[in-house]
Amino acid sequence: MNFPDNLKYTKDHEWIRVDENIGTIGITDYAQKELGDIVFVELPKAGDHVTAKESFGTVESVKAVSEIYSPVDGEVVAANPKVQASPELLNADPHGDAWLIRVRLADRSDIEGLMTAEDYEAYISQEKAH
Amino acid sequence: MENRIRHARTHITRNEDLIFERTSPGKSGVELPPLDVPSVPADQLLGSDFHRDEVEGFPEVSELEVIRHFTRLSTWNYGVDTGLYPLGSCTMKYNPRVNEVVARLDGLATDHPYAPEALAQGCLRVLHETARCLAEITGMDAVSLQPAAGAQGELTGILMIRACLAERGNPRKYILIPDSAHGTNPASATISGYEVRNIKSNAQGCVDLAELDRALTEDVAGLMLTNPNTLGIFEAKIAEICELVHSRGGLVYMDGANMNALVGVARPADFGVDVMHLNLHKTFTTPHGGGGPGSGPVAVKRFLEPYLPLPVVEKTADGTYRLDSSRPKSIGRVRAFCGNFGMAVRALAYILANGYEGLRQTTEDAVLNANYVMTRLKDLYDLPYDQPCMHECVFSDRRQAARGVRTMDIAKRLIDYGFHPYTTAFPLIVSGALMIEPTESAGKTELDEFIEAMRAIAEEIEEDPQFVLKAPYSTRVSRLDEATAARKPILRWKP
Numbered sequence: 001m002n003f004p005d006n007l008k009y010t011k012d013h014e015w016i017r018v019d020e021n022i023g024t025i026g027i028t029d030y031a032q033k034e035l036g037d038i039v040f041v042e043l044p045k046a047g048d049h050v051t052a053k054e055s056f057g058t059v060e061s062v063k064a065v066s067e068i069y070s071p072v073d074g075e076v077v078a079a080n081p082k083v084q085a086s087p088e089l090l091n092a093d094p095h096g097d098a099w100l101i102r103v104r105l106a107d108r109s110d111i112e113g114l115m116t117a118e119d120y121e122a123y124i125s126q127e128k129a130h
Numbered sequence: 131m132e133n134r135i136r137h138a139r140t141h142i143t144r145n146e147d148l149i150f151e152r153t154s155p156g157k158s159g160v161e162l163p164p165l166d167v168p169s170v171p172a173d174q175l176l177g178s179d180f181h182r183d184e185v186e187g188f189p190e191v192s193e194l195e196v197i198r199h200f201t202r203l204s205t206w207n208y209g210v211d212t213g214l215y216p217l218g219s220c221t222m223k224y225n226p227r228v229n230e231v232v233a234r235l236d237g238l239a240t241d242h243p244y245a246p247e248a249l250a251q252g253c254l255r256v257l258h259e260t261a262r263c264l265a266e267i268t269g270m271d272a273v274s275l276q277p278a279a280g281a282q283g284e285l286t287g288i289l290m291i292r293a294c295l296a297e298r299g300n301p302r303k304y305i306l307i308p309d310s311a312h313g314t315n316p317a318s319a320t321i322s323g324y325e326v327r328n329i330k331s332n333a334q335g336c337v338d339l340a341e342l343d344r345a346l347t348e349d350v351a352g353l354m355l356t357n358p359n360t361l362g363i364f365e366a367k368i369a370e371i372c373e374l375v376h377s378r379g380g381l382v383y384m385d386g387a388n389m390n391a392l393v394g395v396a397r398p399a400d401f402g403v404d405v406m407h408l409n410l411h412k413t414f415t416t417p418h419g420g421g422g423p424g425s426g427p428v429a430v431k432r433f434l435e436p437y438l439p440l441p442v443v444e445k446t447a448d449g450t451y452r453l454d455s456s457r458p459k460s461i462g463r464v465r466a467f468c469g470n471f472g473m474a475v476r477a478l479a480y481i482l483a484n485g486y487e488g489l490r491q492t493t494e495d496a497v498l499n500a501n502y503v504m505t506r507l508k509d510l511y512d513l514p515y516d517q518p519c520m521h522e523c524v525f526s527d528r529r530q531a532a533r534g535v536r537t538m539d540i541a542k543r544l545i546d547y548g549f550h551p552y553t554t555a556f557p558l559i560v561s562g563a564l565m566i567e568p569t570e571s572a573g574k575t576e577l578d579e580f581i582e583a584m585r586a587i588a589e590e591i592e593e594d595p596q597f598v599l600k601a602p603y604s605t606r607v608s609r610l611d612e613a614t615a616a617r618k619p620i621l622r623w624k625p
Contacts, residue, residue: 037613
């Protein structure tokens with residue numbers, strides 16, 4: 001499983017990458033593996049607001065429908081049209097091409113409470129042991 | 131004498147053609163007598179609004195072809211009448227034939243929903259008696275038979291909670307739902323105008339009282355929980371849980387999907403539940419699947435009775451029955467007429483045929499069967515919550531997943547052994563869940579055959595996981611591409 005170092009992670013298995021004050025958000029490699037074949041993605045529109053720890057969309061796989069939670073507060077500047085047209089991208093490239101939304105952060109310090117790649121990997125192995 | 135049968139007829143081994151592919155122009159299954167009046171084009175007679183011409187290419191086939199086509203398809207079904215159907219959370223139990231005999235009695239089968247009350251006394255009495263029996267079984271004070279299925283029962287129940295709290299001054303904002311819940315619970319709460327807050331289960335798979343305590347703010351309208359929960363575990367602290375919710379002014383809704391573990395043994399009203407639904411198509415032996423239809427009666431405590439859906443069947447002082455539609459606080463109608471009446475008839479037949487002792491025995495047998503399966507499989511399959519279960523048991527595929535075989539693969543292989551698969555990948559709090567509910571309908575011989583099949587599959591996975599990953603082998607089609615079917619559905623009714 002893949003845990004890129006340049007990303008920050010949530011306990012709900014989302015990642016965020018911040019450049020300047022724009023955050024790119026997606027779901028992790030672990031999340032897509034657990035969900036299985038993803039068949040549908042529902043995302044907010046540019047201009048919508050997202051709130052930290054609250055759901056901003058859903059991902060549906062052949063197994064289950066899951067909410068996606070935002071790691072930060074902010075305004076959506078883009079939703080990825082490619083992943084909406086081809087949800088299978090999420091299984092192929094969850095940390096890259098299959099980003100979900102880009103958000104203008106209200107407060108950069110939101111990302112300080114998030115996990116590093118190392119923390120997240122440890123968290124996953126703990127989850128699995130449960 | 132060798133090879134006398136060169137190949138089997140296609141319908142034995144292969145996919146059945148669509149009926150549209152069997153068409154041959156000009157063929158007809160019916161022969162109408164010659165007209166004895168002048169013929170008039172239908173659109174002229176009916177007006178163009180009532181004449182459809184957008185449907186082309188209806189199959190032209192003989193009567194016998196139609197019969198064979200659908201009869202063959204019907205033989206592909208796997209139902210409770212075919213064999214064990216251990217689909218956890220669904221309670222796929224035998225539907226006694228006596229229910230069908232009773233439901234076909236002339237007075238019950240042919241009465242019309244618009245018949246005047248004076249001519250429908252028998253049917254009204256059936257509704258009244260069924261509601262009375264369900265009230266007694268749940269310990270509740272009043273029952274509506276209107277909801278057409280479990281999820282509609284949930285919606286009805288939550289709408290009643292909302293109406294009651296609104297009348298007390300504040301409908302509040304949130305419904306708490308444990309993370310092990312059926313997916314319909316959050317959907318029902320949301321459609322009723324509430325926001326859902328999840329509460330995490332504890333290490334025993336039950337509601338964590340401390341977590342519940344923290345989550346119970348003054349904005350919480352109520353708790354929606356299933357007991358026994360979806361792990362098949364009885365919430366031992368249910369009385370404390372209900373007390374805690376009540377002490378904060380909230381109400382408790384119980385999803386009665388797992389009532390097959392309680393009937394005749396424990397009554398939800400006694401442990402503090404305010405409102406709940408029952409699934410007649412699970413617990414009370416009415417048909418489940420094949421269109422049922424379902425039936426999800428709602429049972430309430432006295433203080434919620436004014437909010438029940440309309441109409442309510444009442445017994446009057448002179449012993450006759452009437453439909454009461456004048457209840458100003460009612461949430462209104464949720465279903466045409468009196469719900470799926472035929473299901474009330476079947477459920478009542480089942481309840482009366484079993485009686486107190488029989489219903490209790492049924493529950494005990496269902497629990498015994500599930501524990502037998504659990505005990506005999508737990509050396510080969512991982513049991514994440516290892517404790518006596520109620521009517522169903524939940525394993526994890528953890529040990530098999532280490533060999534690359536997941537719960538869905540084991541389920542597919544089980545088809546080759548002649549059993550309907552168990553429920554896969556639910557509840558979500560167990561990674562790779564195998565949820566098995568044998569019900570009381572299975573005898574020991576059949577349970578042993580199922581257990582042997584599950585044990586054999588575990589062995590196959592040790593020896594040759596690749597073999598199991600390609601199952602099933604005995605079916606007309608094997609691994610269907612579920613992902614593409616969901617991603618790029620092609621929906622059409624002809625080839």
